[in-house]
Amino acid sequence: MSENLMTWKQIAKKIHDKYDDKILKWHEHNDNRIYVDIDPKDWIEFGRFLFDEFDTRFIIASALDTPWDGMEILYHFDFHNLPQVFSVRVFLKKPKLEIESMAPYIKATEWIEREMTELFGITFKNHPDMRHLLLPDDWPEGNYPLRRDQ
């Protein structure tokens, strides 16, 4: 279940074949680091495809506040026993910082989405449990520590 019998080239080809029209940008920093940009509305379908089709492991998600009036979220995936790290990037434009939550489909995204909400102010629609994860419960509302303007 967790052994990957495909090579990276085969995996990349399969992804391209199915989602070429949805991939906005495909950048390979080097042999082992691939960054793919997609539209936020395609995230759930694409993410579930990666998780189910290739038995990937979800590593973590990194959000960042960019100087271009929006936030990026990078979702990082690992293909068992292959050295590649596949990162899916979505760009959320201010003020509508919201995206569909992946937690109902990939359990491992539950905590990191809670963290991104409290540190960045991103809304994850339909998240099953949106309590504070790291910050105290009495943390002031609207104070997002990792935003650039704070």
Place this chain on the structure above:
Amino acid sequence: MSEIIPIGPYHPLQEEPEFFQLHVEGEKVTKLDIEIGYNHRGIEKLAESKSWDQVVFLVERICGICSTSHPAASVCAMEDLGGIEAPERAQYIRTIVAELERIHSHLLWLGLAGHFIGYNTVWMWAWKYREIVCDILDKMTGNRQSYAMFKVGGVRRDVLDDDIPAFKKMMDKLKPVLDMFKGAVIDDPVIHARTKGVGVLTKEQAVEYCVVGPTARPSGIAIDVRKDEPYFAYDWVDWDIVVLQEGDVFAKVACRILEMYESVKIIDQCFDKMKPGVVDLHVKELSPGEGIGRAEAPRGEVYHYCRSDGSNFPARYKVRAPSYVNIFSNEVAVIGEKVADAALILAAVDPCYCCTERMVVVDHEKNKERVLNSGDLIRLSHERTKEVRKALGV
């Protein structure tokens, strides 16, 4: 009707504060609520105000026990960003320090687990022999704990060739110790009774929660960053990863003990294969871009992501410690187990953050709140060991 038992936020087994709330019915656990954040120190935000060199010092203090793993992932991330490859001798030295730390971390955990089960001798002996590893690290790096050895493009200090025979002699003292622990722990019937079949994390659950390290490998998932994406000198030496199938606490204990043997193998080969050479490339700047670094900490995969805009400070620095995913899997591992076993199961993932002091048991049946402190918790566990001993006639 169920009881809720909070374990937290300070407990002797886990070294750091977290808060577990166990919902129980009678003696069995039905649900687990986890509250973390006591140890949240805002490191990612702090990293944005530190220079690239200072970031390596900062991340070293994320966790004291696996204090090289975070700098390891950090320098991997920065070297990935800049396309830098550290010199060969530096890679060997990095590997040696990382593996020594793995041994010391596993011995530490073994000691604490022994203490909790009621085998204080295991605790004392594990920590006594841990001192050998601390001595080697002290002689090599100048400090018993935060070694400050890693930097982008190499290591801070070289290892003198004249010292290597002394190190190897100290390593030789370690091998019979590992044999002793293997015999004492893996073959002990009481430990079998307390840990076999307890706190099982099935392979499916392990995949669902995306766990890593010695939480995933005892459940049959063969992942190890050192094999999947070899960094440092791991693909220049011979060693095997340890994978077991049962997924219970016993498998987690056995996995860590066997891993220590592999670490000793790796260190010996590194000492033998190391050739003279430079250890530092004196990297002065990092170009804009993004980098990802991964390292195998004693607890699993450590993941660092960094983004540079060309300046001397990171534009974004993301850290994910292995316990972040491993702790979450406790949610399922502890269901159906007894309260006396619960704390051992929670500790079996080797949580790398500060611990729990007080357990609050909320008894839904009697509609009361019972407070158990850490002394009570240990007492519960010791009582369970006594019961097991009696049943086995040992």
Place this chain on the structure above:
Amino acid sequence: MGIKLKALTKSPWVYHLSTGSCNNCDIEILDCLTPRYDLERFGIVLVGSPRHADALLVTGNMTQKCIPRAKEVYEQMPKPGVVIAIGTCSLGHGVFDGSYVMPKTVDEVLPVDIYIPGCPPKPEGIIAGVAKLLTMLRQKA
């Protein structure tokens, strides 16, 4: 009061409290109990509850979430009791200075009697610090 303090200095029981630390100091404290350093021969015992403690060994940065818990633990410790701050983090945040979750230092929340610096302080340093404190208290009593 004098008798209690004298008794405390004879064989202090300590409770270890971590308020958001990286664990280094905590491990060095536990290390003091192991065969090489063996604090127990001085009568110093680590207890599992603050209600039995004479001294509180505090490590860590006093993160915001930990403040109420730390105060609670201090209240539970029977007085007279001493507070020992161990490690650079408990002195004044160390490398974490400036973080958004650390509004106060340890000594702004608890009345600290002695500070033991180091990152982490070596077990010898911790023992020396504790011994110094006990001498101070004996002279006071």
